[in-house]
Amino acid sequence: MKRGFFSVLQLHQKPLAEIILLSVILVTQTLISLSLLSQKGLFIDDSMHIPAGYSYLLTHDYRLNQEHPPFIKLLSAAGLWRIHPRFPFDSPGWEQAATAGDPNDGMERIEEAFFDINTPQFERISFWGRLPVLVLPLFLTVVVWWFGRQLFGPLAGMMAAILLITEPNILGNSIVVQNDIAAALGLVVFVVALRKYLSETGPVTGLTLGAALGFGLIAKYSLVVLLPLSLVVVVVNGAVKLLQKRTSLVSIVTSAILVFVTAYLILLAAYSFHTEKIDEDESSIIGGWFYLSGHLAEFCQKFLMWLPPLLPKYFVYGINMVVEDSREGRPAFLLGQVSNKGWWYYFPVAFALKTTIPFLISSVLGICWVSFRVFKEKRADLLYPVLPPMLYLGMSMTSHLNIGVRHILPIFPFCAIAGAGFLSAGFSVKHKLIRTIALTCIGIVLVSTGVIALSTYPNYLTYFSPFGGGTAQGWKMLSDSNVETGQEVKTLARYLKDRGENRVAGVMIGGEFLKFYGVQAEDLPGWEDEEDPAEPESESSESEDENSQSNNTSGPPDAGPKYVAIGAWYMLEIGLSSQQKKVIDTYVNRTPEAMIGNSIFVFRRR
DSSP states (O other), X not given: OHHHHHHTTOGGGOHHHHHHHHHHHHHHHHHHHHHHHHHOOOOTTHHHHHHHHHHHHHHOOOOSSTTSOSHHHHHHHHHHTTTOOOOOTTSHHHHHTTSTTOSSOSHHHHHHHHHHHTGGGHHHHHHHHHGGGGHHHHHHHHHHHHHHHHHHOHHHHHHHHHHHHTOHHHHHHTTOSSSHHHHHHHHHHHHHHHHHHHHSOSHHHHHHHHHHHHHHHHHOGGGGGHHHHHHHHHHHHHHHHHHTTOSOHHHHHHHHHHHHHHHHHHHHHHTTTOOBOOOHHHHHHHHHHTTOOHHHHHHHHHHHHHSOSOBOHHHHHHHHHHHHHHHHOOOEEETTEEESSOOXXXXXXXXXXXXXHHHHHHXXXXXXXXXXXXXXXXXXXXXXXXXXXXXXXXXXXTOSOOOOGGGGGGGHHHHHHHHHHHHHGGGGOOSHHHHHHHHHHHHXXXXXXXXXXXXXXXXXXXXXXXXXXXXXXXXXXXXXXXXXXXXXXXXXXXXXXXXXOOEEEEEOTTGGGGGGGTXXXXXXXXXXXXXXXXXXXXXXXXHHHHHHHHHOOSSOGGGSOSEEEEEHHHHTTTTXXXXXXXXXXXXXXXXXXXXXTTTEEEEEOO
């Protein structure tokens, strides 16, 4: 029976079976994503990226949400074109956003006005604004399958696809209008194109590499590092091939020009070909990225200002926002500690706590196994699934912006490929007993990943491995988008309305969208009160009820909401005033009636 099961996986002998199995994987992935669209509300970033992208489509003006490149937002806007919602150009936020480089760019005011004037279409906007992004994880799965197949064979390619689509972090981010899945696709496509370019330098491979580079530039600003990397690779590769007399100078120069011209045209197209001459402020900003000072900074500034119109200004200011965030950081939480600068080991720890155990083990063993083969067999080709994720992870570890494992999502496809390569090696073991053990382990890994994906549905973004205490306790280990994203507000509204309630008191990410689901959100009693030095350190639930009754002047004492809802971020009391902490302390040691999506604690008022 076991032999029969694994014989189905001998895909190199059955190409039709391989295509059928891949099709089943893609259909399953699509159905899960469509189901998540109906189950989950907007990720907090969706609420900004959707209207921002729609404004780009309407006006070709990129003033809103400058800190992220336009691709994913334009893709989202293509879905909104079907329903034609109104856009609040008369909002003060639109004029406020006209100043390039201003972090306070009016986006929050635009976001609020956009959804307010389109209240009847809120659910349709949520669906159609997110629907187009579902194509990205499908493309990612296909590329991972194909790349794994090229490196380790058909069986490895299929297992890489399975490992990828059963990973909760991939599934959860598949419906989010955010650039992390796009960045993952951009990086793996770039590596595939780079591999082909190094083996066959020519016009076609030059165009391919340029297209991959251009996509990376408009997918996520952190992938701008691919630009200097491409320059070094193209120059070194050209020099080596010239010395070896493997191609002509004309061919090398032509392919090199095609790489950068193609990438540049894609970048300009994403910004509607709006370019401006670099001014003094912008040249100073660019010099600051490289820590230039003195005469070198002055020379760089003059050189950049001398150049003709070169870059879209919002591309420059967007990168600068990312650089500043990375250097300055934001309040972050890890293993009970809070820091404004983060920790160098944040992302490895987050990866270990947020991925499934089968994915984690196969990834680590796969990378070690592939690295061993590189040195033992002198196979430089095997560096492709190992070197890119290690470099990207290393770059991420230098950042002080530690607000979610999704920021290292680009390493996940390579982990899946390396892990699948390691697992597929079990089929080539000659020793009968060892081969039986290896095949049993492979079966356990593949089955367990599927079981975890099914049992975790639909709360993928808030998944935690047993290493992190599981989903019930994971919020005590990590915070930010690891545990609370705003998506659960829709589920909270459903929970309340099922119990005949349309009011709730509380604080949570995305709470402002409760009104679109027919639920009135109110502040926690005492949340905005001035701090009273004579007030005791903590309040009992009885004093909390009295506070609620005294603040409620429009009805009898028991007219307040019957339920209190508090997001996991707020339960950790990060960045709260002492008064707000005392309010939260009332609930910290209480057992919630429910925990919505492993993200929002729901308490019944006593």
